[in-house]
Amino acid sequence: MSTENLTSERILEATEEVLRRYGPAKATVVDVARLLGVSHGSVYRHFRTKAALREAVTARWLRRTEVALAELTDGSPAPGPEKLRAWLLALFDSKRHKAGDDPELFATFSVLIDESSGVVEDHLAELTGQLTRIIDAGVRAGEFSADDPAEAAAAVFAATDRFHDPAHAPEWRRPTVEAEFTAVADLLLRGLRP
């Protein structure tokens, strides 16, 4: 690839591929440059440090979930309770697929997430922000009752921890997990009733 065609997005794609191949301990910026056929200096012109590159690729990985959920949050005409349930299920499905479909890459990103607390905070803020918009709209429409939609969103997010926090990934393969999710979602939706 010529250096002129080198975009940040192309570098991040290659970085994810290198991480997949070599794992977080062994992957280097030189590997990324080699895969792209450019010098490592060209990579550093887009990402000034290896840490910055690792943070950016982690943010990109998390953003995929955010973008899919934002479509539900802002694009769906469903009533509040239905939208909230669908959003929580979509979050669970997104995390579960990431963990189950490509366990090695999931393990890799679990390592990267531990080094990128700022990126994770932004991700959690984006997700609870979306939840707040759903609850706020439901309160305005008389579908939900919540004194403080942001606080209610944080509580719903915390109460569904088992279904999105990577610490619980080993439990997501259990056959009962879907029923557990439904029972928790039912209870939370009852708690938001006017």
Next chain:
Amino acid sequence: MSTENLTSERILEATEEVLRRYGPAKATVVDVARLLGVSHGSVYRHFRTKAALREAVTARWLRRTEVALAELTDGSPAPGPEKLRAWLLALFDSKRHKAGDDPELFATFSVLIDESSGVVEDHLAELTGQLTRIIDAGVRAGEFSADDPAEAAAAVFAATDRFHDPAHAPEWRRPTVEAEFTAVADLLLRGLRP
């Protein structure tokens, strides 16, 4: 100690002390016997294998929480919602104290818990059983609404995961965690309203 005075309880106390001193990888049955001043054969007369001894000491450690909570469950005359909130807070406090007051022993038991799935299942069954009794009594008293108290108990237990699952122990030191607990408990209690 003479072998005649050797009780299972005394062996378990000594085992906990040995685990505290040497950690789960290095602690041996010989260390336990030495601390008690008995032969290791005497220890094996009470616990037939090292694995059985480790399971028993883990069960004993978990039972302390169960016993404290059972007093609240069956001994308190408080109304259902108040009792449920106090029980969830007592569970959180118990786990938080175990993690915070003696982090090394907590880390040790986290290792033992990973080898003792049966013991952990019993512990979780005991705790959700207590929760079921609280919710069931509340339903009978017209304080709660739940089609299936056992299912509601499982949902409450799952939704408060962040406040009792050892996987979340690092988060229990955050200054906001009490407010998070209160927000989740409020929402769940609203969900159980008749």
